[in-house]
Amino acid sequence: MSVSLAHLIGLLDRELRVTSFADYCPNGLQVEGRASVSTVVSGVTASQALIDTAVERSADLLLVHHGFFWKGEPAPVTGIKRKRIKALLENDISLAAYHLPLDAHPQLGNNAQLGRLLGVVNAAPINPDDPACLVWQGELSQPCSAPELNRLLEARLGRAPQMIAGGAQQIERLAWCTGAAQGYIDQAAAAGADAFISGEISEPTVHNARELGIHYFGAGHHATERYGVKALGEWLAQREGLTHYFVDIDNPV
Template sequence: MSTTRQDLLQAFDALLQPARFKDYGPNGLQVEGRLPIQKIVSGVTASRALIEAAIEARADAIFVHHGLFWRGQDGCVTGWMKQRLALLLAHDINLFAYHLPLDAHPQWGNNAQLGLQLGLQASARFGEQDLGFMGARADGSSFASASALAVHVENVLKRSVVQVGKAQGAIENIAWCSGGAQGYFESAIAAGADAFITGEISEPQAHYAREMGVAFIACGHHASERYGAPAVASQVAAQFGLDHQFIDIDNPA
């Protein structure tokens, strides 16, 4: 089975509704490739390693969370940008990228899928553009402590985490927002969270966690965003009867 580039773009846009978001770069088709599409490769970031793996997998399109173009870039096609674009253009591969729309989708997005992996059920949204999710364990239980929650996150995501704040007491209300969402911590506190899970931590959040008695857990930017892209790409591929393959390029950040 195959579809066209335009039909695929319309399907991604219909699902993720990028026009709803004020974002840091263009969402949608970032690099135009061949018209007929039979196979999609999904991944977190449009790195050279992912592009090379997609070429090896004979993909017609790549679907990612982190694309090539961001607000504030100087626009010069040199260095790493030239290398990545040269590969895409030489092999006529389409690149689709969705940033905040992929974070926010209530079922297939990064935050929804991260919650599913961690056994969390969202009951509310918070923060700028309602990107943050708030909820509790899907089975109705609580974590005995922030340390117990941190161990659970480590076991599920298979990587070490950084935990700061709230050493004692049960954890019931959990907020989470994938990637570099440390700036959402204060909104999570205001929303009543006992703990906040995101990808990264910056210097101020350690102090906020200790002073406000709310646990902050940083589990890795890449590790927290491995689930949305394959979930969305899989849904859209199934809609058209296309082949889909998720390729995870390891990243310690």
Template sequence: MVSRQVLQAAIDAELRVDTFKDYTLNGLQVEGRQSVGRIVTGVTACQALLDEAVAWNADTVLVHHGYFWKNEPAIVTGMKRRRFATLLQNDLNLLAYHLPLDAHVSLGNNACLGRRLGFRAERCLDGELGQGLLWMGVPEAELDSQALAERIEQRLGRAPTLIEGHAGVIRSVAWCTGGAQDMLPLAAEAGADAFISGEISERTTHMARELGITYLAAGHHATERDGIEALGQWLAERFDIEQRFIDIDNPA
């Protein structure tokens, strides 16, 4: 067991939370039990994940997507009320880490996605490695756009939406997990042959074709599963506590 305060302090320090300006609150969002021995990790603090945490008798839920987003209505009704009721009635802590988890140099979503897809990270285009969100590197083997799409489907279990803006071999790749499709021009300006993120907008197709860069929308959820699981494993090893990653299916 470890105290909630010690657990949070360790995460905050490792992810350098105080160096990020975010759209939400990072850290403890709902206070539960003082002592932590069982942590459920998941991408989003949806009702299904909370119910799984209760069923496993966890005392803490650790997620990438929590609550209290910028411009979110403040009232606690309906779906939000049910979620909060589950947390409070079962004395569950809710901890959430957004951009700090995306960026971390080894535990972060971008680091994990790069490893899973076989990319060697070289730099960030919007900051230092471990602080920036738009990563750039090279694939472990030569691929064209179709082969890269096939690799993503094989390793993420989800077929990406492919916009073939670059013809020929993909020698450099940029990536940012989640909803970062509007970083596409920055990736193209840096010389990337392909850019991978989670989502696609109508405008993304035209930008990719006109900028000559292949775009692959690999799924917001699919690109952000690994970071929170890695963070949970890091905590389990550091504090000798139990952790369980639960993947609530999401095709988005």
């Protein structure tokens, strides 16, 4: 079965509410390929390895979280950017990317999926009235220590987090935001969280965690953001009768 590319992009744009976000890149269709789609490949980042796999799988649409054309990057289509785009165009594969809208989606998003993976109870944005809210919170079904939560994250994500112990002995309330969101630690502490989970860590994050009295876990940018694009691809394929392959290109960050 095949579906028009225009229909799929319109469906994705509406479902992810792309107009609600001021983002660092264009959300939606970034590279236009063939007009109809029967096979979708999804992955975290539109790297050359993922594009090559999409070619091997005879994909019509490549669906990613991290696409192209970021603010502040050089505009010329040269070097690795040229090679990536050339491979898409030569094989008539479309590229659609959803960044912040995919982080925030209440069911399919990276934050919702991470909360589900960790078994968080009452998981929800800290500001449920804001459709673009990126920080989530909830309770652990069973309180645990920081080392115990660290072990849980490693078991579920397949990567050892970097833990900064800064809070109470027992963790009951979590806040989190996937990816490079360590700067939201202040919001997590203000919301009353005992621990904050994100993907990356910066030098000031250590001091902020200790001074705010909150544990911090840098659980990996890629590791925390595998699950939204996979869920989105599965949702799209089931809804429209498409073939879907999620491809996880190894990334230790």
